[in-house]
């Protein structure tokens with residue numbers, strides 16, 4: 001099964017997911033864990049047999065020559081060697097079990113992070129915006145490590161279960177009534193222990209929900225740092241109403257969850273002693289156990305206390321893992337995927353026909369775009385203008401195929417854009433939005449493309465600031481306007497059919513604004529590109545071959561080249 005599909009097994013539960021990741025290694029880890037646990041359990045009958053030699057068989061076995069080590073006489077050397085070998089086996093098997101699973105868990109956690117990033121790539125932009133970054137960051141930085149942590153406790157759980165089973169087997173060998181007695185006490189302990197654990201898990205689930213709010217409020221401290229520093233009252237209110245409220249809820253839920261878990265764990269730790277109490281004060285007498293059998297049963301039960309406590313203790317990380325897994329699965333289920341494209345070959349695009357295009361933001365009633373119809377032509381510059389919130393950027397994101405239309409169609413030449421060919425359509429587009437992201441490295445370019453960087457840096461007046469080192473920019477610590485110019489350089493290098501600029505010139509100085517409108521855009525036009533510009537720079541409307549005016553989501557006017565020029569002379 002391909003690795004990606006194996007990661008998708010996450011929705012079938014933690015254990016299933018692990019098995020799918022580690023194939024034989026998880027099973028091998030369980031087998032070595034079981035054997036290691038049994039070896040550990042075998043130590044107790046070995047010790048008890050060594051100190052109470054009763055049977056003739058045993059006496060025969062012990063009849064041997066004396067052995068000295070460092071001047072000390074070793075009594076029952078055969079038992080001593082067996083003891084040493086079993087210790088060694090327990091040590092090696094338990095370590096191997098943990099090392100094997102740790103390898104699976106670390107790789108599974110890494111696979112999950114990569115999987116989430118791949119899912120983000122396939123997530124439509126509108127859902128990405130709707131879900132918001134906090135949930136993704138919490139999932140990757142909190143849920144994945146919690147799931148990994150709980151999965152890593154599996155060998156410990158298996159080892160301790162085998163120790164308990166092994167010791168119970170020995171108790172059964174000593175006296176079968178004592179086995180039922182101990183089993184009943186353990187069963188009662190485990191069942192009664194589950195009740196508080198269920199409540200504890202509920203509190204952990206609630207605390208996990210608050211963690212998304214904490215993440216969101218920390219984002220405010222990072223991205224709103226300047227605004228917060230300029231007004232102490234704003235900081236205080238934001239801190240109290242967002243961070244402290246979220247933290248308060250998180251801490252409260254964590255503490256309640258922790259209190260219940262720790263009380264339950266302590267109670268769980270007592271179960272072994274409870275069993276000893278029942279044996280010593282009631283069952284031993286009731287079943288007329290000999291003194292030596294009673295001592296052996298009590299010692300064996302004492303030996304159960306540690307493993308039982310470990311089993312109980314591993315339930316807490318497991319519960320937290322279950323909560324994290326649920327949270328991660330909910331997020332994954334909220335992440336629809338765009339269909340995978342069979343080809344990333346750019347679509348031919350000399351003309352774009354927009355017909356009766358409509359768009360509504362998911363879950364937003366207030367704003368509807370469209371229906372709008374117009375055509376974009378190769379070698380033409382189209383400006384989209386209009387007031388704030390009139391729908392220009394929304395229209396740009398529809399044209400650049402980041403949003404899928406609610407109704408209507410977009411056709412590149414005569415090919416209608418569908419979910420199946422949308423990835424190909426995107427390969428014909430280069431876009432710079434107001435929230436653009438600049439990668440330090442020029443990813444996805446051939447070495448030949450980079451030859452033009454030097455001349456573009458000069459054209460964009462960046463050659464004094466930035467240079468290309470290999471395929472990396474020497475710096476991207478630039479002013480906002482300069483960073484946008486660098487984004488324009490990347491866009492130029494891409495050499496696509498359609499160029500979309502959303503208020504690109506808004507933070508350029510007047511000199512460079514002029515360069516952009518009167519040199520760079522006409523140059524793209526001369527190269528036969530389709531250019532779609534969102535902007536408010538009336539002074540340069542004359543550069544447009546087509547002027548689209550938006551108002552409250554409607555396209556209220558389309559002017560062609562000549563009327564654009566008339567418009568400008570009126571404005572002047």
Ligand SMILES: Nc1ncnc2c1ncn2[C@@H]1O[C@H](COP(=O)(O)OP(=O)(O)OP(=O)(O)O)[C@@H](O)[C@H]1O
Pocket residue numbers: 129361364366367386387388389390391392393394395
């Ligand atoms: N991510 C979003 N989620 C939900 N609704 C949105 C989102 N972005 C914009 N809107 C809604 O769409 C409307 C149009 O926004 P859009 O960004 O397209 O306007 P615009 O014309 O580009 O404005 P501006 O000139 O201010 O950039 C807004 O009034 C808002 O109600």
